[in-house]
Amino acid sequence: MEFLIISLLNGLSYGLLLFMLSSGLTLIFSMMGVLNFAHASFYMLGAYIGYSTSRLIGFWPAVFIAPLLVGVLGALFERTFLRKVHKYGHVPELLITFGLSYVVVEVVQLVWGRLAVEFRPPELLQGPAFTLVNHAVNGLSVLWGAAPASLCNAADAAVRVVCSPFPATRGFMMLIALVMLLSVWLLLTRSRIGLVIQAALTHPEAVESLGHNVPRVFMLVFGAGTALAGLAGVIGGSTFLTEPSMAATVGSVIFVVVVVGGLGSLSGAFLASLLIGVVQTFAVAFDYSIGSLAAQVGIPLGSAVQGNSLVKMTLSQVAPILPYLLLVLILIFRPKGLLGTREG
Amino acid sequence: MKQYYEFKPLNIGRWLIWSLFALALVFAPLVFTSGLSITMLSQMGIAIIACLSYNILLGQGGMLSFGHAVYTGLGSYLAIHALNQVASGSLPLPVVTIPLVGGLAGMGFAALLGYVTTKKSGTTFAMITLGIGELVFAMSLMVPEFFGGEGGINANRVVGKPFLGINFGPPIQVYYLIAAYTFVSVAAMFAFTRTPLGRILNAVRDNPERVEFIGYDTQKVRYLAFITAGFFAGISGGLAALNFEIVTAEVVGAARSGAYLLFTFLGGATFFFGPIIGAILMVLAFILFSEFTAAWLLYLGLIFLFMVMYAPGGVASLIMMNLRVAAFGRLRPLWVSYLALAFCALVAMAGGAAIVEMVYHLQLSSLPGGTVKFMGAALDPRSVDSWFGSAFVMLTGIGLFELARRQFSRQWGEIQEYIEKEIKRREALS
Numbered sequence: 001m002e003f004l005i006i007s008l009l010n011g012l013s014y015g016l017l018l019f020m021l022s023s024g025l026t027l028i029f030s031m032m033g034v035l036n037f038a039h040a041s042f043y044m045l046g047a048y049i050g051y052s053t054s055r056l057i058g059f060w061p062a063v064f065i066a067p068l069l070v071g072v073l074g075a076l077f078e079r080t081f082l083r084k085v086h087k088y089g090h091v092p093e094l095l096i097t098f099g100l101s102y103v104v105v106e107v108v109q110l111v112w113g114r115l116a117v118e119f120r121p122p123e124l125l126q127g128p129a130f131t132l133v134n135h136a137v138n139g140l141s142v143l144w145g146a147a148p149a150s151l152c153n154a155a156d157a158a159v160r161v162v163c164s165p166f167p168a169t170r171g172f173m174m175l176i177a178l179v180m181l182l183s184v185w186l187l188l189t190r191s192r193i194g195l196v197i198q199a200a201l202t203h204p205e206a207v208e209s210l211g212h213n214v215p216r217v218f219m220l221v222f223g224a225g226t227a228l229a230g231l232a233g234v235i236g237g238s239t240f241l242t243e244p245s246m247a248a249t250v251g252s253v254i255f256v257v258v259v260v261g262g263l264g265s266l267s268g269a270f271l272a273s274l275l276i277g278v279v280q281t282f283a284v285a286f287d288y289s290i291g292s293l294a295a296q297v298g299i300p301l302g303s304a305v306q307g308n309s310l311v312k313m314t315l316s317q318v319a320p321i322l323p324y325l326l327l328v329l330i331l332i333f334r335p336k337g338l339l340g341t342r343e344g
Numbered sequence: 345m346k347q348y349y350e351f352k353p354l355n356i357g358r359w360l361i362w363s364l365f366a367l368a369l370v371f372a373p374l375v376f377t378s379g380l381s382i383t384m385l386s387q388m389g390i391a392i393i394a395c396l397s398y399n400i401l402l403g404q405g406g407m408l409s410f411g412h413a414v415y416t417g418l419g420s421y422l423a424i425h426a427l428n429q430v431a432s433g434s435l436p437l438p439v440v441t442i443p444l445v446g447g448l449a450g451m452g453f454a455a456l457l458g459y460v461t462t463k464k465s466g467t468t469f470a471m472i473t474l475g476i477g478e479l480v481f482a483m484s485l486m487v488p489e490f491f492g493g494e495g496g497i498n499a500n501r502v503v504g505k506p507f508l509g510i511n512f513g514p515p516i517q518v519y520y521l522i523a524a525y526t527f528v529s530v531a532a533m534f535a536f537t538r539t540p541l542g543r544i545l546n547a548v549r550d551n552p553e554r555v556e557f558i559g560y561d562t563q564k565v566r567y568l569a570f571i572t573a574g575f576f577a578g579i580s581g582g583l584a585a586l587n588f589e590i591v592t593a594e595v596v597g598a599a600r601s602g603a604y605l606l607f608t609f610l611g612g613a614t615f616f617f618g619p620i621i622g623a624i625l626m627v628l629a630f631i632l633f634s635e636f637t638a639a640w641l642l643y644l645g646l647i648f649l650f651m652v653m654y655a656p657g658g659v660a661s662l663i664m665m666n667l668r669v670a671a672f673g674r675l676r677p678l679w680v681s682y683l684a685l686a687f688c689a690l691v692a693m694a695g696g697a698a699i700v701e702m703v704y705h706l707q708l709s710s711l712p713g714g715t716v717k718f719m720g721a722a723l724d725p726r727s728v729d730s731w732f733g734s735a736f737v738m739l740t741g742i743g744l745f746e747l748a749r750r751q752f753s754r755q756w757g758e759i760q761e762y763i764e765k766e767i768k769r770r771e772a773l774s
């Protein structure tokens with residue numbers, strides 16, 4: 001039971017991190033029609049800039065400053081590079097962000113080196129947020145903070161006690177993502193600027209003739225999207241690892257999230273990122289393979305079949321490819337994505 | 345019933361170009377005889393097929409694929425397994441046909457995976473190919489029986505009876521095999537652009553709605569083109585397997601796919617011969633440029649960014665634009681500007697590169713202290729002088745370049761205007 005809850009929470013927190021990334025990507029895509037291939041690079045920049053600023057001014061200010069800096073960098077990129085190739089069409093726009101992803105990885109290695117940097121969360125977030133104690137006699141209970149060792153080691157050897165801590169950084173990640181989701185949603189649907197942004201997408205000429213500066217709106221949207229990636233970078237970098245390959249590890253997964261959720265749909269991206277986060281976290285925790293399953297059901301397998309690595313492969317080994325399998329399945333059975341509205 | 349008789353003149357220009365291409369393939373190893381250059385020439389042949397097959401998707405079909413290495417790589421794997429089967433005697437195939445095995449494998453996988461991939465077009469297509477690429481790469485580390493795990497799969501290409509003394513042991517014999525395959529594949533891919541399928545593929549790229557209206561299924565056209573591209577990609581992979589005699593999981597990786605995209609684009613996706621230039625640049629960059637500097641990926645990324653911004657047609661379009669200027673006899677006044685531009689750009693790049701090299705030295709070198717050897721000068725990354733000097737050189741170069749560029753773009757605009765007028769005048773005359 002406690003295993004289920006902790007895995008579910010871990011999966012949800014990972015899914016929410018994915019959502020922070022894919023929401024920026026979806027925002028940029030649905031507003032400007034530009035697929036930002038360097039989105040994960042901005043995530044990495046967020047982590048590294050967050051690392052440097054947190055050493056200068058502390059972690060909490062860095063949570064606000066680093067995304068802002070990343071957002072400014074993103075807006076500058078849009079202004080100097082992306083805007084220039086807009087007239088050539090979508091493929092050069094995609095290609096220029098692809099080129100940027102090459103440059104960012106190299107620049108990060110130039111500035112911060114090729115090894116992982118030690119980006120620690122502050123003291124407050126280092127311990128567990130709460131601990132689930134499953135006592136064979138007293139049942140399940142929740143303890144805020146770390147559980148004392150005396151509680152986890154039952155005096156009576158016959159009584160089984162399992163303590164499962166849930167890291168505070170992960171809780172913080174969930175909190176930030178939910179706050180962000182709410183504020184982005186409110187900004188887009190309830191505010192004046194959200195109205196202008198949505199109108200600029202469908203009717204740029206009309207919005208322009210009403211006196212709004214559409215190129216500047218696009219620049220701000222791009223900056224905001226990359227700032228969201230930067231925020232995810234600060235959180236993800238301090239929770240996981242800040243290293244030059246961190247962009248590559250999430251880069252393709254967020255594209256899967258966006259396609260599975262339905263291109264341009266923010267709620268679809270939310271659903272898909274939670275789904276992928278939970279599925280992947282659970283898969284890592286299970287050690288079942290086709291072979292062991294067959295043995296449990298009672299189907300005898302020949303020794304040659306048992307030696308086959310496909311049969312021996314456990315679910316935890318398959319975990320990395322699950323998002324891509326999901327992508328293929330979605331494309332076969334529902335090509336417009338879970339909550340997508342447009343085809344093609 | 346035909347009402348008139350057609351007379352098709354012999355296209356001398358085309359015969360000339362293809363003969364020159366064949367001659368270049370035959371005589372290249374006689375001119376560049378060192379071992380390194382034979383290796384490079386072989387790899388160029390392989391890369392030419394791969395980049396051209398990629399351009400069936402990118403240039404002709406408007407499909408931006410991020411997973412082309414899947415088809416070259418799986419072609420390599422199937423080819424090397426076939427080679428091992430030949431060696432063990434269970435597959436009676438001559439070594440010459442091994443690349444075809446790779447081609448059929450690439451085609452098969454393209455038919456299988458392309459069915460899902462080509463369901464969508466545009467940016468979604470790009471994302472899906474990326475996902476499929478990651479899927480195959482992750483699988484390659486999971487199934488060591490087929491992919492050989494980290495170590496990859498070895499083979500020996502010297503198997504079977506030698507035919508006329510050819511056993512494909514020496515690299516030069518493999519080179520000629522690759523050259524033959526390259527020539528035939530390039531010709532076949534050029535012929536493909538002239539088929540009805542190749543033509544309708546261009547239409548699908550430019551105006552899919554209209555193609556639907558005239559009764560074609562755009563998805564099917566993309567799918568067929570994808571399979572064709574997969575076949576040639578597989579041939580390139582099969583040749584690579586023969587050439588290196590080892591295949592590791594990185595041949596299906598995202599970095600390889602990215603390289604195909606990058607260099608096909610740099611060469612020029614809008615012209616048929618663009619990817620050939622791109623492939624030659626790719627081998628030069630991977631073998632020579634990477635020896636030359638540790639920061640080559642940074643330079644490559646920057647070159648790519650500027651090419652996308654200022655020359656979205658790639659090197660091929662630059663060549664064709666200047667050929668057009670030359671055809672109207674106006675290239676001569678541009679020579680001075682070109683020289684000035686090149687000189688200023690070189691100065692600016694030398695300064696910038698000196699700075700990058702010093703940063704790399706400070707950040708990545710295992711040796712503390714020491715100097716950076718850069719273009720014959722020894723720079724000390726710890727002294728202010730070298731930094732100031734490099735920055736000064738770079739800024740001067742940039743300033744002069746900007747001046748030269750203004751002059752050049754004015755001149756260029758004038759010439760283009762003249763050409764437009766001249767074309768109109770000739771049309772009016774005829």
